[in-house]
Amino acid sequence: MPKLTMLLLVLLLAGCGENSNDSAQQESSRWVKTAELTPVEQPMLMLTGVVRARYETPQAFRVSGQVATRHVDAGQRVSQGEVLFTLDDSDLQEALTAARADVAAAEASVAVSQADLERDRQLLERDFLSQQAFERAKLANREALTRSDAAQARLEQARNALDYATLQAEADGLLIDVVGEPGQVVATGQAVATLAQEGRREVEVAFPSHMRPPAEGALLLDDRQISLSRREVAGAADPASRTWRARYQLEEALLTDSLGEVVQTRFPMDSLPEGVFQVAVAAIDERGDGPQLWQVTDGQAQPVAISIERMQRDHAWVRGEQLRDGMEVVALGTHLLTPGMDVRPLAQEEAQ
Template sequence: MKVMALRRASLSVVGLIVMGLTAGCQRIETPRAETPTPVVATAAVEPLTASGLGLSGTVRARVEAPLAFQVGGRIAARRVDAGQSVQAGQVLFELDPSDLEQAVRAAEADVAAAEAALRTAQADLERVRTLATQGFVSAQATDRAQLAAREAASRRDAAQARLAQVRNGRAYAQLRAPAAGVVTEVTGQPGQVVAAGQPVATLAQAGAREVEVFFPETVTPPATGQARLPDGRTVALALREAAPMVDTLARTRRARYRADGLPAELPLGSVVSTQFALPGQPTAPLDAGASPVGTWRVPVGALDERAEGPRVWRVRDGKLETVPVRVLRVDNRHAVVAAPLQAGERVVALGTHLLQQGMTVQERAR
């Protein structure tokens, strides 16, 4: 009986210990890690007038000509570097003249041989004419002698023309600047073998300069515009030429504008801001029942074109909300959209594919 009582007491103690441990485990709560608030890069929307288009332009020379040798050969010397100013007639490259000198000697020898053959033919003609007056040869023999002399004269003329050609070729061993200007690119190097007509440099000729602008494929380059220079001045632009086709890769159209007021100290390749007047953009609502929209410029990374259609993510009081948009134009940096936005509002500029409606975010302005 005592043994049984001891066993019951031991079991009771073990049960109390187990219950205490279980209760203690239930009271211990594992702390939860707080999820950090996502940080998003935002940018303010920029209002645009319905008829305005701003793009970047590049200052170019009116004439930019690739330079090449008129004969082939191995480049022996390069006497110009990219960015160097040159004068008309200045030597830029030289070819190895060895083969050209040999060609001149061969042509001179051909001329000498042709002249000797002509003298022989003329002497034969004189003898035949003398014999013909004495009745010793026929008129047919005289005609043959005359034809031989004419043929010898033609061969002499052809040899002289070839000699003039190879002498010109020897002069073409020196590539000279056709006009004063700036060498913008150099591709030929000493020791390189080039063919006739293969460009070895590009010369931007001095004189009139222009502004080159690339328009979206849906925009016809307007006839006039204006450029804002880095110092804040504006210059009137007048369309000179526009590419008839859209570039298949960039989906843009190139246009060149005359800009007579560009200062001479503005270097070639400088980037200027341009503004053009375009036909009015649509201001109708995006869908039935929506309020009228404005035209805005946003970073191209702000567009979210998932299954729900084009939209941007607006940040209000630290939370995200979607705004449907109509895409009007897109370039490599910005998109022009029609949307019910307001001046000063900020939209997410990057990573829109990771966002959800109502998400709490922390802004980091670009």
Template sequence: MKTHHSRPGLALLTCALVLGLSACSRQDAQVQASPSVPWVRMVALEAAGGGQLLLSGTVRARHETPVAFQIGGRLLARHVDAGQSVQAGQLLFSLDGRDVAAGEQAAAAQLAAAEAALATAQRELERQRQLVAQGFVSAQTLDRFELAQRDALSRLDVARAGSAQTRNARGYTELRAARAGVITEVMAEAGQVVSAGQSLATLAQAGEREVEVYLPKAPPAPQQGRLEGPAGQSQTVQLREVAGAADPVSRTWRARYRLDAGSQPEAWPLGSVVRLSLGKPEAASSGQLQQVPLAALDERADGPRLWRVVDGKAEPVPVQVIELGASQARIQSPLAVGDKVVALGTHKLTPGMAVRELAR
């Protein structure tokens, strides 16, 4: 009787063991199947400007003139500092004029000697003409005295030019501003020996203003833009020039944009940093312009598209490519800014493919 009553319990135990083994097998199958679902890295869509390039620039004068002496010498005094406003004709630097004064005295002495030599040659020529008229000497002897007179006249011309040059040099010992403006830089100090033509300072002339920027890519550069100052003022600008070659260090291209003729120079202080928006905004037919990494674009026969993840499955989204950059693409899509799309490996995805988002 005891053995007969234990058979139902044995049967129940057997069923429980079978059910437990089957559940474990299903869990093992799920664990083995889960690694086959690929991970994908996601990236959020960002808003893109309508073709505008935003840069920081520096306000510069249209004409920036190096200031230099026309003669060399020892710098006696410096009368200006960097950042100082100057008027036309204002004294900037002075040279030691002792050597110039000595040269002027020497030139004056040479001029006096040349004048005396010419007077002597003329008197001798006149005396010889009288002797020829009286028949004491032949007419051929006049040639030698006429040649001496012409030589003395030439020496006088040289002496006069030398004297005028030394008088001019006396005026060159004082360096004055050719135009009104601002001294933006000073590169010399009193006591320094300078040479003719050596730049001692830079004069930013008053008047027209320009903005100097460095473009990240080669020309053609945007022809126009909008300038925004630190005080909230705004001004349109036009391209004036672009450097013929890229900077060897930064690999950028220097460009100058001039302000409109009606602008007030006082509103744009020299050296101030401003924000420059270059180019015209591009109007899209519909939707908002966005930008994504180039790797997120999937180019197939159906056209360019992005991939998003919906309920754990990959779903393609057709897009319109507006512009391709070095690392980013400007697009127009039905998605909103901030929506996440697959950033890498889009060429391996198929519609409805199970994927898992990789947490960043």
């Protein structure tokens, strides 16, 4: 009986010793806070834009004069060749009459010079006229012909000017602005209306001066998203707003013709390589040969080499061959860790 009692006491003491060793090992492990790695999403820039037509052409007379009639209003759709405005053509009619008279006078001069030339040729053959006088007659005839050609050109110009007194739409489209009024005196080339020609619409966007307009983007509507492709970028930043003006083509047609409407657009800010993750700045340890993170593996802290893509105020973008989505890394106190150190994530303490 005493021997059995002694054996039980020895076994009890041995079990208590093992438990105490395990407790001491757990108490010696450092508690660490961990966080999951999350992939960096493509940063996007949201900007407002204005719907424009590909061609917004000012409509203007090719001659000066006083507006006689106005046939259209802003917001009206017109067809190619439709009359928009007319000028008072009384002066143009007089100019046409004068041009016709000049042509008639020039033709008479040609007839006289040709008759003189033929007479002088006959006299020259009979030796009644010198060669010099005959050459002078030939030059006079050539001059008369040239003046006739000039008179014909002026007549054609006068006819064209009379036609230009009627302003017609140069293409099918929508008049987005009409400013000409009857009685107004306009100069040559002075716009009296603006025509947005039919065709696909574009979006004009102003980008901050520090950002070059990207090649692609998206137009955000209530229930649709239309892809945008860059067509042109201004050659210089706007001197007043210090922004870059860019025009983007719509890959799909709009359901409604909403010229001038302010719309929401979205553009990628940067092109990111694959495998970039976001971590807290405090998780990065730079004591070694390069930046590294610490991973908890089998209760021990192990370093993982990384490269830093971008550093922000609270977070950093990092890359590494061993990094993966959802990987647990030590988020605080990494400067106190050493390879193989026993650590315990705080999540285990909370679970207990």
